[in-house]
Each structure stands twice: as C-alpha cells, then as structure tokens.
Amino acid sequence: MTERMARLTTMAAGLELGAQGLPRVPWLAFECVVPTPSGRTAEALLCRTWPGIRQAVVHNGLFPTLLMSLADNGFEPVALSDCRPVTRTGPFRDVDLTALRRIIGERPGGVSMICLELSDNAQGGYPISLANLREVRRIAVAAGIPLVLDATRALENAAAVVEHEEGHQGRSIWKVTADLLATADAVTMGLSKDFGIDFGGLVATSRPGLAELLREQVSTRGHQVNLAGRRQIAAALADSGGVAEQVGRRRAAVKMLWNLLSRAGLPVIGPAAGHCVLLDAGAMKQFADFEHPVPSCLDWIYEHTGVRGGPHLATGADAAPLIRLAVPVGTATPDIREIGKRLARLYRSGPAPVELIPVDPAAPSAQAAYHRAAGVPEDIKAALREGVRAKDDNLGVLKDFGAPVEHRIVGVPQGGEVEAFIAGDGPTLLFIHPFNIGAGVFRHQFADLSDRYRVVVLHAPGVGRTNASADLTLRGLAEVHRAALRELGATGPVHLAGASFGGLTAQTYALEHPDEVASLTLICSSYKCANRVGEVNRLDVVLKEDFDRIAADGADAPDERRRRHLEGVLLRSESMDPQTGLRYLDVFATEPDMLSRLPLIAVPTLVVQGRYDSVIPQKTAHLLRDGIAGCRYAEIDGAGHFPALTRPDEFNSVLTAFLSEHDTGHDTGPATGPATGPDTEFDTPTTTGKGAQ
Structure with missing residues (x-):
C-alpha cells in the first residue's frame, strides 16, 4: 500500500482535474461525480x-455504516430475505x-430507493450476476424507484462475472x-478496497435532482477533499x-486460502468468494x-495462531455462526500459505478452546464484550x-424514605467518576456497600444517624454511575474510596x-x-471473597434463601407483606454493570483471602453478624472476631445478611x-486483648425486639 501510494502521488503530480473535481473515466459514465x-x-x-x-430502502444486507447513515437521515432500511x-x-x-x-x-409509493451492495459483505463477499442486476433494474424502472449501488467492490464483482457468468467470459x-x-441511478464507492488507496470515496449520479443538490453542496461548502487528494x-x-x-x-489469494482450509477439513462456505473466506464455527467439532x-x-x-478474524456481518435469529477471514490487499502468497498451515494445524491437533459468553447478549457481535463461561455461575x-x-x-429508594441525602458525582485521580451520597455533619461515617447493592441498603442509617455523623456511601466501580474501574483489586477499591x-x-x-x-x-x-x-465495623462480612460455596449468585436467589432461613429459624421473622417490601427495597437498590461485574469474578478467583492479615488490623473493630445469615456462616464471623486484636462482636437476632435494613x-x-x-x-487505639467474655455488651447476641417496621 505504501509503494502504491507513492506511485499514485507521482502519477497525480500536475494531473488536470475537470470542473466537477475529477476527470471522467470510461467506466464511470455519470454526469456528476x-x-x-x-x-x-x-x-x-x-x-x-x-x-x-x-x-x-429495500436492500440486500448493506454495510453497517450505510445502514446507520440511512437511519440517521430518516430512511427505513428493509432487508430482502435470504441474505445468509x-x-x-x-x-x-x-x-x-x-x-x-x-x-x-x-x-x-413507499419505497425511496433500492440499494444493493456489490460483492456484498453480508453475503460473504459473493457477487451479484449482471443478469440478475439487470432484472432488478427492470423491476425498479417499472415501479418508478431509483436503484443505488454500493460499488466499493465493483471491480471484484466484475471479475467474478467475467470468470463465471455465461456470455461474459473473456470480456x-x-x-x-x-x-x-x-444499471444504477446513483453509486457510492470507498476506494480503499479495490483501488488500493488509503483514503477516498465518491458519490456519482446522473439523476437530475440528486446531481443538482450534490453540486450545490460543493459550490456552497467546497470540496471535502483538497486538491492534492483529488489528484x-x-x-x-x-x-x-x-x-x-x-x-x-487478491481474488487468487482468497482462493488459495479457501483451498488450503478446505483440504484440511475445515468447514468453509463454498465456493471461494472475492475478498474473504467464511468459516462455519458451528460445524466445527471443537464447538x-x-x-x-x-x-x-x-x-x-x-x-494459538495470531490470525485475526471477525464475526460475519449477517444478522438474525437464524443467521449461521460464521467467521469472516478477510484477505487484505497485497497479502503475499507465502503469508497465505503460512496462515493456512497454522489454521489447519490448530484444527487438527490444537488445544481445546475456551468457551466464552457475551456480557450483553443484545450488543452487536462485533462490539460485544465476552467472558470465560467457566468462571460464571449458572444463575x-x-x-x-x-x-x-x-x-x-x-x-429513588433514599428519596422515597425521606432520607436527607445530597447526591454528587466526583472525579478521582485514578480516572473516571464516583457516585456519592452524603447526609449530615460531624465525624465522617463511610458505609461501604455489598457487592451489587448500592446506597439504598443504608436508608435507615442516612435517616437516623445523620444528626451525629456525616454519613457517606460511595458507589463502588460498576455500581450506579461509578466508572472508576481501572483497578478492581481490593487495594484498588480501597484507594478509589x-x-x-x-x-x-473529608x-x-x-x-x-x-x-x-x-x-x-x-x-x-x-x-x-x-x-x-477512627474505627472499623464489619457487617456480615468475611475475610475472603465469594462465601456461597465459591460462587456469587443472583440477588433474587440470595434474598429468597436469606429470608427463607429467617422464616424457618427465627421467632420474629417479618410477615409476608414486610418481607416483600424489604425484598423490593433490596432489588431496587441492586446495581452492577454486567461487564464490570464479570471482571469482579476474575478478581474473586485470584484475590488471596485476608485471614493471615487480620492480626495486622490496628484500628478499633466491631464485627456485626445476623444470626440467620445465609451468606456468611457464623464460623466465618467468629474467625474475623478472633483474628483481629481487641475486636468486638455483636449478633443481631432476627436478622439475616442485611441487618442494617431489616433490623x-x-x-x-x-x-x-x-x-x-x-x-x-x-482514644482511637486498639484494645489490649480480645473481648470474649460476657462482661461487655458486645460479646453477647443482641436480642432486642422487632425493630423498625
């Protein structure tokens, strides 16, 4: 490409341009270019x-950029059937x-144009026959509808017609x-595909109304390309x-790659097309x-090969799971042989693949983020x-409850922003929320403690509007807070x-x-990530198990109405960006537990545990208590995993x-020894009444 651009620059020097900006060429017989x-x-x-x-706009599966331009300008793209x-x-x-x-x-009377892409990407780069295109033209003329071509790969399409279509061989x-x-009333072209130039495109037409408007654009706004570029x-x-x-x-290179893969047994769509090879991933035994x-x-x-492909552009519920291996202009024959050899070796004897799942199944496949399926719980x-x-x-949860909360977004040096909720004056009391439940879980604390403390909740990365997610390790999260x-x-x-x-x-x-x-309080917490048999589960699953356990074992369980209300508050408070949430799972898998570091905690500490917590076992809470010097312990009767909300x-x-x-x-220093005897109020379970309803 570099050599060709240099040669074109030499050819372009002193080239005379026509009044419309480009000289006429025989094959582009339009009045306005x-x-x-x-x-x-x-x-x-x-x-x-x-x-x-x-x-x-009736079309045969246009490139996404053209579909977006049509939609942006008020057109309704309507795809023809059978584009796979x-x-x-x-x-x-x-x-x-x-x-x-x-x-x-x-x-x-409701079709603005028929728009067809030659050597259509959505159809694997396969061409349209000239006979078929002429029939489309006849239908369009009879209906009074203009025909527009995306002719970016017109030369590639023409080469296929010369090779395969009866009556055109040798032309x-x-x-x-x-x-x-x-056959067209107008065409658009990108020149980087067939013409080997690293920029440039064109619009061409002889249709009077469109030509007039295009010339008006040039006369009032000037050319979009400077003189050297036009030359x-x-x-x-x-x-x-x-x-x-x-x-x-390039067509020969595509055919060579197709033959190499086909002979190696890979499921390729045939015959060889013009600029890419389609590989049927769904037909491969490994998948x-x-x-x-x-x-x-x-x-x-x-x-395993260093070969980069992409998902095929065809869409729809019944679109085949195809991979597009595009062959760039100028790819050398030895490189094609090496690519074919690597892919064949991988297919025959390569390591087992890793299954991926999309974070957002609704995202277009080319833009989606993926995660290893093995690290994601089934629910x-x-x-x-x-x-x-x-x-x-x-x-909304905090406002509905009447909590006097200031809502702010603050930038942090780590990059990104953090969503903050603040209420009251006095010493700062920072509540750090559970994994995927935000500030709403602390609505009672905002309402009841803000007369004595400056109550603050900072949403962690992925929760709410916080996007400061460069470092999701525990140390990274602590530094963001x-x-x-x-x-x-503060x-x-x-x-x-x-x-x-x-x-x-x-x-x-x-x-x-x-x-x-000043102090550390650990509420139904642990010294390690993922305490539910090594998993993180959906919140609705956690809530059901937690409230079911309270109902089964607790003498003072909430009635059905209050249970639904509490579950509703927690579900409204749930928040986690899916992509960030799956990144947390990777952290959970690699972050070491903190059991050995507990004796190093040198601040006054209180462990609060819900007696019927279905997420954090009592044994874990006791290990926290016993591992931190001078740690206090309190157990809330009638509570599960969310005592700040439920009791x-x-x-x-x-x-x-x-x-x-x-x-x-x-005094902010730690106590001198573990408080394990009954002589302190914190060392016996708290069993007071029903709590706020």
Missing part, C-alpha cells in the same frame, strides 16, 4: 442530499426477485464494471492496469456444545442470557463500616491507611454505642 474523504462520508453525503420523502450465504451454493448470491416484487407491492473487467454501474483519487481511478492486477491477486461458538472460535484462533449465565438488568434505583473521600473534603480519621463484600474493601483500607481510620433499630444501637467510643477526641 463528487470525491469524498472516505466511503462512509460518501454514504453520508448521498443520504443527506437525497431529494424527496424519506421512506423505505450458508444456505446457498454457486458463485453468485443474486437478489431474490420474488421477494423484491413482494416488498415493493406491499409498499406502493474486459472494466467493460463489465461499466455495465454493472450502468491522487483521479490517478487511482485512471490506473486501470494496476487496479485490475491488484484485484486479481459442538458451545452456546456462542463464534467468539469462542475467534479467541481460540487468535490465541448469572441465565440472567445474562435473559437480559436481566438491575433496577439501579438507589437515589479514599480518593473520593478526599474529593468530598478530614481527620473516618469511621468505616463495610457490609458483606464491602467489608473486604474496608479491611484493606484500614490495613493500608490505619492512621486515617435497623438494633443495628443502629449497636453501631452508635461502638462509634461513640472512638469519635474524634476519644
């Missing part, structure tokens, strides 16, 4: 200047004329190109010998049981598959109260910055009694 910086800018210019009412090449054989992927007539008949590729383009484009268009040779070499074979196969190929997989999304209504507190102006030692997974962040904060911590009176009473001992001006 407007050069553009790229193919996509040509598409946008056509759609923006199209005269008349914006209605349906795995369902057909033979060298051409012709337009379904019956379907075309039906769609036009269903929309009398000049340029004369066939002229015949293809002559290079003109040189590329005129280089008939160089372009034809380049297209022929027989995979729910998403395409991303898994792409990952497998790239990891989380089901939630992703079903498109389940958290309600993420923490601010610390940085956000500083942005909020001064002096702060009280930390971490619930569930948030307790691990709080422990890390206290270990890294003990001089900045707020008892919880707040225990918490404030502890905090009052360690507010600013009080």
Whole structure:
C-alpha cells in the first residue's frame, strides 16, 4: 500500500482535474461525480442530499455504516430475505426477485430507493450476476424507484462475472464494471478496497435532482477533499492496469486460502468468494456444545495462531455462526500459505478452546464484550442470557424514605467518576456497600444517624454511575474510596463500616491507611471473597434463601407483606454493570483471602453478624472476631445478611454505642486483648425486639 501510494502521488503530480473535481473515466459514465474523504462520508453525503420523502430502502444486507447513515437521515432500511450465504451454493448470491416484487407491492409509493451492495459483505463477499442486476433494474424502472449501488467492490464483482457468468467470459473487467454501474441511478464507492488507496470515496449520479443538490453542496461548502487528494483519487481511478492486477491477486489469494482450509477439513462456505473466506464455527467439532461458538472460535484462533478474524456481518435469529477471514490487499502468497498451515494445524491437533459468553447478549457481535463461561455461575449465565438488568434505583429508594441525602458525582485521580451520597455533619461515617447493592441498603442509617455523623456511601466501580474501574483489586477499591473521600473534603480519621463484600474493601483500607481510620465495623462480612460455596449468585436467589432461613429459624421473622417490601427495597437498590461485574469474578478467583492479615488490623473493630445469615456462616464471623486484636462482636437476632435494613433499630444501637467510643477526641487505639467474655455488651447476641417496621 505504501509503494502504491507513492506511485499514485507521482502519477497525480500536475494531473488536470475537470470542473466537477475529477476527470471522467470510461467506466464511470455519470454526469456528476463528487470525491469524498472516505466511503462512509460518501454514504453520508448521498443520504443527506437525497431529494424527496424519506421512506423505505429495500436492500440486500448493506454495510453497517450505510445502514446507520440511512437511519440517521430518516430512511427505513428493509432487508430482502435470504441474505445468509450458508444456505446457498454457486458463485453468485443474486437478489431474490420474488421477494423484491413482494416488498415493493406491499409498499406502493413507499419505497425511496433500492440499494444493493456489490460483492456484498453480508453475503460473504459473493457477487451479484449482471443478469440478475439487470432484472432488478427492470423491476425498479417499472415501479418508478431509483436503484443505488454500493460499488466499493465493483471491480471484484466484475471479475467474478467475467470468470463465471455465461456470455461474459473473456470480456474486459472494466467493460463489465461499466455495465454493472450502468444499471444504477446513483453509486457510492470507498476506494480503499479495490483501488488500493488509503483514503477516498465518491458519490456519482446522473439523476437530475440528486446531481443538482450534490453540486450545490460543493459550490456552497467546497470540496471535502483538497486538491492534492483529488489528484491522487483521479490517478487511482485512471490506473486501470494496476487496479485490475491488484484485484486479481487478491481474488487468487482468497482462493488459495479457501483451498488450503478446505483440504484440511475445515468447514468453509463454498465456493471461494472475492475478498474473504467464511468459516462455519458451528460445524466445527471443537464447538459442538458451545452456546456462542463464534467468539469462542475467534479467541481460540487468535490465541494459538495470531490470525485475526471477525464475526460475519449477517444478522438474525437464524443467521449461521460464521467467521469472516478477510484477505487484505497485497497479502503475499507465502503469508497465505503460512496462515493456512497454522489454521489447519490448530484444527487438527490444537488445544481445546475456551468457551466464552457475551456480557450483553443484545450488543452487536462485533462490539460485544465476552467472558470465560467457566468462571460464571449458572444463575448469572441465565440472567445474562435473559437480559436481566438491575433496577439501579438507589437515589429513588433514599428519596422515597425521606432520607436527607445530597447526591454528587466526583472525579478521582485514578480516572473516571464516583457516585456519592452524603447526609449530615460531624465525624465522617463511610458505609461501604455489598457487592451489587448500592446506597439504598443504608436508608435507615442516612435517616437516623445523620444528626451525629456525616454519613457517606460511595458507589463502588460498576455500581450506579461509578466508572472508576481501572483497578478492581481490593487495594484498588480501597484507594478509589479514599480518593473520593478526599474529593468530598473529608478530614481527620473516618469511621468505616463495610457490609458483606464491602467489608473486604474496608479491611484493606484500614490495613493500608490505619492512621486515617477512627474505627472499623464489619457487617456480615468475611475475610475472603465469594462465601456461597465459591460462587456469587443472583440477588433474587440470595434474598429468597436469606429470608427463607429467617422464616424457618427465627421467632420474629417479618410477615409476608414486610418481607416483600424489604425484598423490593433490596432489588431496587441492586446495581452492577454486567461487564464490570464479570471482571469482579476474575478478581474473586485470584484475590488471596485476608485471614493471615487480620492480626495486622490496628484500628478499633466491631464485627456485626445476623444470626440467620445465609451468606456468611457464623464460623466465618467468629474467625474475623478472633483474628483481629481487641475486636468486638455483636449478633443481631432476627436478622439475616442485611441487618442494617431489616433490623435497623438494633443495628443502629449497636453501631452508635461502638462509634461513640472512638469519635474524634476519644482514644482511637486498639484494645489490649480480645473481648470474649460476657462482661461487655458486645460479646453477647443482641436480642432486642422487632425493630423498625
């Protein structure tokens, strides 16, 4: 490409340009030809200047950039049926004329244009026969509908016509190109594919209304491409010998790769097309049981061969799971042989692939993020598959409860922003929320403790609007919380109260910055990640088990109405970006437990445990208590995993009694030994009444 651009620059020097910006070439017989910086800018210019009412555009599976330009300018793209090449054989992927007539008949006067892509990417790069294109033209003329071609690969399509279509063998590729383009009222072209130039496109038409509007664009706004660029484009268009040779070499390279893979037994779609090879991942034995074979196969190929492919562009519920291996212009024959050898070796004797699942199944495959399936619990997989999304209504929960909360977004030095909820004045009391439940779980604390403390909740990365997710390790989370507190102006030692997974962040904060911590409270927390038999489960699963256990074992369980209310609050408070949430699972798998570091915690500590907690076993809470010097322990009767919400009176009473001992001006050093005897109120279970209803 570099050599060709240098040659075109030499050819372009002093080249005379016509009044419309480009000299005429025989195969592009349109009255108005407007050069553009790229193919996509040509598409946008056509759609923006199209005269008349914006209605349906019948198409054969256009490239996404053109589909977006049509939608952006008020058109309604309507796809023809049967655009999936795995369902057909033979060298051409012709337009379904019956379907075309039906769609036009269903929309009398409601079709703005028929738009077809030559050597259509959505159909695997297979060409349209000239005979079929002429039939489309006849139908369009009879219906009074303009025909527009995306002719970016017109030369490639013409070469296939010369090779395969009866009556055209032996003809000049340029004369066939002229015949293809002559069927159209307008064409767009990107020049980087067939013409071997690293920029440029064009819009061409002889349709009077459209031509007038295009010329008006140039006269009022000027050319989109400067003089030197227009000369290079003109040189590329005129280089008939160089372009034809380049297209022929690439078609030969594609055929060679197709033959190599086919002989090795890989399931390729045949016959060989013009610029890419389609590989059927669903037909490969390695992916027989995979729910998403395409991303898994792409990952497998790239990891073990260095060959980069992409998902095939065809869409729809019944689209085959195909991989597109595009052959770039100028790929040398030895490179094609090496690519074929690597892929064949991997297919015959390579290591087993890793199954991937999409984080967001609704995302386009080319833009989706994926995660290793083996690290995702089955109920989380089901939630992703079903498109389940958290309600993420923490601010609404707090407002509904009447909590006097200030809502802020603050930037942090680590990059990104942190969502903050603040209420009250006094010593800072930072509640660190569970893994995927935000500030709403602490609504009672915002309401009841803000007369004595500056109550703060900072949403962790992935929760709510917090996107400071560069480092999801426990140390990274602790540093994000610390940085956000500083942005909020917190001064002096702060009280930390971490619930569930948030307790691990709080422990890390206290270990890294003990001089900045007045006290540490661990609420139904642990010394390790993922305490539910090594898993993280959907919140609705956790809630059912937790409330069921309270109902089965507790003498003072909430009635059905209150249970539904509490579950509703927690589900409204649920929040986690799916992609970030799956990254947390990777952290859980690698983050060491903190049991050996517990004796290093040198701040006053209280462990609060719900007696019927179904997530954190009592044994774990006792290990926390016994591992931290001077640690206090309180057990809330009638509570499960969420005592701050379900038993707020008892919880707040225990918490404030502890905090009052360690507010600013009080002794902030740790106690001298573990408090395990019954002579302190914190060492016996708290069994006060029903709590707030």
